[in-house]
Amino acid sequence: MALNDLFTQELKVINMGLESFHDELKSQHVQTVQVAWKPRAGGSQKMLSLLNKLKKVSSSKEKAG
Amino acid sequence: MLGALIRKNAYYDSVTLMLISQDLKEQAGVQEVLVGMGTELNLDLVRNLEMFSPELEPVGPNDMFIAAKFDEQQTSFQAIETAFDELISKKSADSNGNYQPPTLKSALRQLPDANLVQISIPGQYASAEVEEALNAGLHVMLFSDNVPIEDELRLKKKAVEKGLLLMGPDCGTAIINGVPLCFANAVKRGKIGVVGASGTGTQEVTTLIDKLGEGLSQVIGTGGRDLSEAVGGLMMLQGFDALITDPETEVIVLISKPPAAAVAKKIYDRAKTSPKPVVIDFIGGDAQAIREAGAYPCLSFEDAAAKAVALLRGEPVQDQDSLRMADSALEELLTAELGRLQPEQTKLLGLYTGGTLADEAMKFLGQKTAIYSNIPLSPELALENMPAAGGHLILDLGEDQFTRGRAHPMIDPLTRSEFFSSRVDGQTAIVLLDLVLGYGSHADPAKAVVQSVLEARARLAREGKDLVVVASVTGTDQDPQDLGSSTRTLKQAGIIVMPSNAQAVRLVSRMMEKMHSGAENGA
Numbered sequence: 023m024a025l026n027d028l029f030t031q032e033l034k035v036i037n038m039g040l041e042s043f044h045d046e047l048k049s050q051h052v053q054t055v056q057v058a059w060k061p062r063a064g065g066s067q068k069m070l071s072l073l074n075k076l077k078k079v080s081s082s083k084e085k086a087g
Numbered sequence: 088m089l090g091a092l093i094r095k096n097a098y099y100d101s102v103t104l105m106l107i108s109q110d111l112k113e114q115a116g117v118q119e120v121l122v123g124m125g126t127e128l129n130l131d132l133v134r135n136l137e138m139f140s141p142e143l144e145p146v147g148p149n150d151m152f153i154a155a156k157f158d159e160q161q162t163s164f165q166a167i168e169t170a171f172d173e174l175i176s177k178k179s180a181d182s183n184g185n186y187q188p189p190t191l192k193s194a195l196r197q198l199p200d201a202n203l204v205q206i207s208i209p210g211q212y213a214s215a216e217v218e219e220a221l222n223a224g225l226h227v228m229l230f231s232d233n234v235p236i237e238d239e240l241r242l243k244k245k246a247v248e249k250g251l252l253l254m255g256p257d258c259g260t261a262i263i264n265g266v267p268l269c270f271a272n273a274v275k276r277g278k279i280g281v282v283g284a285s286g287t288g289t290q291e292v293t294t295l296i297d298k299l300g301e302g303l304s305q306v307i308g309t310g311g312r313d314l315s316e317a318v319g320g321l322m323m324l325q326g327f328d329a330l331i332t333d334p335e336t337e338v339i340v341l342i343s344k345p346p347a348a349a350v351a352k353k354i355y356d357r358a359k360t361s362p363k364p365v366v367i368d369f370i371g372g373d374a375q376a377i378r379e380a381g382a383y384p385c386l387s388f389e390d391a392a393a394k395a396v397a398l399l400r401g402e403p404v405q406d407q408d409s410l411r412m413a414d415s416a417l418e419e420l421l422t423a424e425l426g427r428l429q430p431e432q433t434k435l436l437g438l439y440t441g442g443t444l445a446d447e448a449m450k451f452l453g454q455k456t457a458i459y460s461n462i463p464l465s466p467e468l469a470l471e472n473m474p475a476a477g478g479h480l481i482l483d484l485g486e487d488q489f490t491r492g493r494a495h496p497m498i499d500p501l502t503r504s505e506f507f508s509s510r511v512d513g514q515t516a517i518v519l520l521d522l523v524l525g526y527g528s529h530a531d532p533a534k535a536v537v538q539s540v541l542e543a544r545a546r547l548a549r550e551g552k553d554l555v556v557v558a559s560v561t562g563t564d565q566d567p568q569d570l571g572s573s574t575r576t577l578k579q580a581g582i583i584v585m586p587s588n589a590q591a592v593r594l595v596s597r598m599m600e601k602m603h604s605g606a607e608n609g610a
Binding site for chain 1: 231526
């Protein structure tokens with residue numbers, strides 16, 4: 023999406039984090055979805071790095087396939 | 088009596104938990120309570136409040152905890168827990184029970200034509216989410232701070248390649264297509280476009296443009312580090328280019344603290360070829376270099392707004408360099424206000440929620456006298472170097488050192504209330520402050536300031552003293568808090584309200600001159 027295209031579109035927002043920001047957007051009738059965000063891999067760095075490795079493997083398989 | 092509990096793997100955002108902590112503190116019999124995620128920072132706070140109990144030993148950063156100190160004659164920990172559950176379920180009900188997808192990918196299935204992601208999760212997790220958003224072709228508003236600068240550079244390069252905005256990290260304000268994001272004001276739409284690297288500075292300029300009767304096309308934030316040598320102004324240049332080609336924008340305003348020299352040069356080079364007039368407020372930047380680039384340098388945020396409006400209207404562009412008050416009215420005001428002070432009341436205390444506004448105040452007042460601060464103009468003026476006998480002090484209450492375990496003072500006015508209690512003393516003559524309205528900010532910051540001022544005055548009255556309070560309000564009449572009613576609330580409490588931070592600062596400067604000359608004449 024080119025930057026100036028954004029200026030001609032209706033703004034639609036995915037909000038991740040403070041719900042008050044989501045509420046403010048809704049109060050202005052902006053279309054918005056709140057993500058029920060939680061730290062990936064329960065915040066475990068070890069688990070996160072394993073997941074990232076898996077992700078890389080699966081994306082390279084997808085490309086190869 | 089102490090009580091504590093842990094809820095494993097329960098995640099709530101920090102603002103929600105802070106607001107709930109405040110509500111719980113108001114329950115009968117509750118002496119102190121802290122609800123938070125089990126981060127080291129929060130656990131330090133629990134220890135400092137002497138509320139750490141063995142139940143909290145197993146808590147981890149992904150667990151939520153409640154720690155409380157209470158009077159067992161009046162309440163129980165069970166009652167506090169029940170109150171917490173009621174508050175949190177009320178909060179969820181407020182969010183109208185809509186399904187909340189757990190990831191960006193699933194959110195995109197719910198809103199497939201989303202074009203922007205607003206991210207305010209803890210900084211250490213933010214880069215991965217930003218990367219995913221950019222890969223999905225989405226613009227990003229990144230409010231989170233504590234994002235490594237290497238990540239910022241890498242992700243901004245990616246954004247530029249893809250023609251996307253990455254506003255942030257640590258970006259507090261933007262208005263895209265008329266929609267205020269994070270902390271921003273309800274301003275008219277119009278023909279002035281802004282790219283800003285400093286949040287409250289941008290809010291001040293945009294609200295003043297609105298007050299002057301003009302409107303904004305786009306307000307693009309960059310985050311405070313964008314114009315550092317490391318990041319190279321990637322987003323300011325990207326935003327600048329976008330405004331140059333945007334047919335709605337006729338005048339461009341750029342706002343930042345002074346950039347790294349190499350970055351400033353890139354911006355000046357771009358300004359030289361801009362077909363649209365460019366106003367540059369680099370808050371104490373090199374005015375001559377800006378002029379040589381064919382752009383308009385500024386003396387203050389107020390000056391930036393006035394110049395942008397003059398350029399848009401084809402009117403002469405003049406420096407706004409004076410206090411806009413008739414001499415007789417000024418003299419009357421000075422006599423009345425300063426006449427209520429005792430001779431030993433000589434000190435200025437600035438209590439700012441907006442860091443850039445505090446900086447603007449110091450740059451002006453600091454030319455004539457030493458101003459100590461937690462964001463000092465030079466290292467010898469750091470807060471810890473303030474003489475025991477006292478000195479003039481301007482604080483940015485939004486800095487991390489004052490917001491540990493609580494929300495930014497624009498959301499939670501308690502921080503400033505506490506500074507009124509601890510810092511206003513028998514030497515204080517003038518309190519200078521800002522009130523930043525708009526989306527994201529506290530629902531009624533004027534009321535909190537008035538309460539603090541009344542308490543401070545009552546305390547000083549016992550020593551036969553009074554206090555001069557000068558404020559400015561960054562906001563518009565369309566803001567949820569309403570500029571007009573906030574201003575009236577302040578004025579009714581005897582607070583002098585000036586039309587901009589620059590005007591408030593200029594008035595305070597005249598007050599300090601008068602106090603100084605009075606002291607000399609008296610000696």
